[in-house]
Amino acid sequence: MRIATWNVNGLRARIDYIVHWLKSREPDVVGMQELKVTDDEFPHEPFNDLGYTVITHGQKGWNGVAIASRLPIEATDRGLPGEADAGARLIRGRIAGTGGIGEVSFATAYCPNGKDIGHADFPVKLKWYDGLRDYLAGVDGGGPFLIGGDFNVVPEPVDCWRGAAADGTIFCTVDERGRYQALLDCGLVDLYRRVEPDKQAFSWWDYRGGAFHRGMGLRIDMLLGNEALAKRVKDVVIDRAYRYKKDGLTSSDHVPVYADLD
């Protein structure tokens, strides 16, 4: 099973680019964030044409999450309990098993940005993370569970192009890193770090100032699995080839991250 997370930055603007990636990488499941589209206006046809069904939790203008799957999928949660005011940021589905892996519970999340330390949105971000921790503390029923998303936190200095020089700035504060660690303390493993313990690899680069070509990125898009899932991981790819234009189409500022499970 190949399963992915991707902040697409505008699903309608990105749809042709997404189709290019789906045809190339052939994931079984992809959780997408920052759709910026309502459920009513979600374009299902391009996904259906490639054999995917999509469950959505969107809203007008901002945020929005969805899961596309070519294995049978059933939505089990829409929205983070108690955090609806923060926007449509979480969806979870039950995916039929395939190959050596049984049924998988997969959630995708778009964690709040926080804007800046001192901004009113910053404590809102921390509170949302507390809600996510409480949610994740209750999900492990023993079967494979995975949450993939844009966490808007840089886990460690190596995950930032500026390294430890960024410590204390937005995404790199003790408060945010502590909240992120609290998710792992629910029994989850960062799948990329399981296969690449020390390597620096980024999943996001600013559109501005040639940041991508200058290596000025962050790793903020992660796949976090419980042990039942993590022990099935064969490989994890941060797909930086999809930060380039494809057939003249503009990429998201985030790249897809996918794991291959057996």
Next chain:
DNA sequence: ATGACACTATTTTAGTGA
């Protein structure tokens, strides 16, 4: 120090993103 790029609706400028 600032802006830079891309998206959407609050649309021809502003707000957001990270």
